[in-house]
Amino acid sequence: MAQRIQQLPPGPPRDAGAVPRAKTNAFSALLHRSPRLRLAALLTAPAGWLVLVYIAALAALLITAFWTVDTFTGEVSTVWTTENIVTVLTDPVYQRITLRTLWIAVAVTVIDMILALPIAFFIAKVASARWEKLLVVAVLMPLWASYLVKAYAWRNVLAEGGLLEWLGTPLGLSSPGYGETAVILTLSYIWLPYMILPIYAGFDRVPDSLLEASGDLGAKPLTTMRLVMLPLLVPSIIAGTIFTFSLSLGDYITAQIVGGTTQMLGTVVYANVGAANNLPFAAAVSLVPIAIIMFYLFIVRRSGALNNL
């Protein structure tokens, strides 16, 4: 049957008047004429917030580290002293804590690197396009699940009579219990996606043709990996280590939840803000991870890793 096309009734005539026009507005006209004014209007609030809230806070932290606490009133008194800094640097207790924190951060970084390289390679270069997308989402999702919940989940896994013991008993292994090993394990778990994603992005950028050329020229897969891929991947790997290293360095929640009595720089900071109520000392301790991270960033800045962040 032939379809009958109904003609729509003619609408109101379209004229230029239907286009929304700005009302003559002096302020809008002024903004239009002056880009500098426009920029000032845009930038003042956010830049002001960052400087007044964040930069001021960091500067104040640095200054507070040189103050002291009145032992009688518990109030911060603005008497200048380098005592806090000296204690943090020379007291063997804090030296040990600093070294332990560094060791934990390095161990976590190495473990994550070893786990992340094969999985990132598989996702970027072996899996089909559809699987690649799915796997990226699968890695990304738990990244956003609460950090606290992840640490808590490991408390369950490591608990007496928990999953790890159940899995390990037939193999003659036991759960490491709460302590330094548990902290390393849990932190490796929590920060693993932060290592996988930059390395995956790095593998993804290596063109397949380069790998084929290397293969055609007679290189075995391991040789190609060592001579072609690894040099191209270094910036991505370093970008990943910046995350795992710096995030582990500042941790204190995981140490509290699965660390037993393990002390890290973060736990010392937290204890001095809360129970011990010695903010200047806490500030001095917090300068240690800042200094270490700055030093690490300084070393790696030439590798181009910072552009991969």
Added chain:
Amino acid sequence: MRLSRSAKVVLGVVTALVLLFIYTPLMLVVVNSFNADRTFGWPPKGFTLEWWGKAFDSPGVREAVLSSLWVAVVATVISLLLGTLLALSLQRYDFFGRDVINLLVILPIALPGVVTGIALNNMFTTILGVPLSLWTVVIAHATFCMVTVFNNVIARLRRMSPGLEEASADLGAGVFATFGLVTFPQLRSALLAGGLLAFALSFDEIIVTTFTIGAGETTLPIWILQNLFRPNQAPVVNVVAVVLIVVSIVPIWLAQKLSGDSVRVSGARLKADER
């Protein structure tokens, strides 16, 4: 480079094992929230909904949920506003000090949370003498949530053609009309994605929160931390943990669907959607 079949299989197995490693502990929390055994040994002894009921009836939990929601909503609104303004000014204008501000923006997420936390705590209590409350938490959260909005908006701005805005101005639209009719509609999904990320980030943040929250106030993560070491609260803690997982993952999943832009881990740019 041609990988042998066995090499591919080995890589696939390693990938599967790592994913198993990533998901098992989270699944364990979900399973335990239905576990009838109070000690949560493995394997579970029975199924129960009792803990979910208890969590639902607990006034402490309800109060914490409301505080968390309020903090997350207010922080998200502030960071949407500031993040968008910042992205517009850094993408559209070249000015003295632009690189410094570019670096400043990522600082709140580049430095460890404990540093941000103590810096703000010190600022509020020692320097300004402001008592800690939920508002101080909002200010702290907005500072780092701004970054996620900024990242999403600036990525979108880079792909937008400035020609449209010029055309709008040439046709006589004022600065505000152009923003409302031309720029904003193009930014809408990026704003939604950035806002969802900011919400999820704020809702389950714990480190900065512990340093900036007032005594007697609890957000959901703080509630977990306070009840974690009390054995008789363990079942309810499991339930709250599951709620936290769901509330943080669903917005992210939505944001991912919406934005279509490359995904960022505050950094690592992934082009999963471009192929």
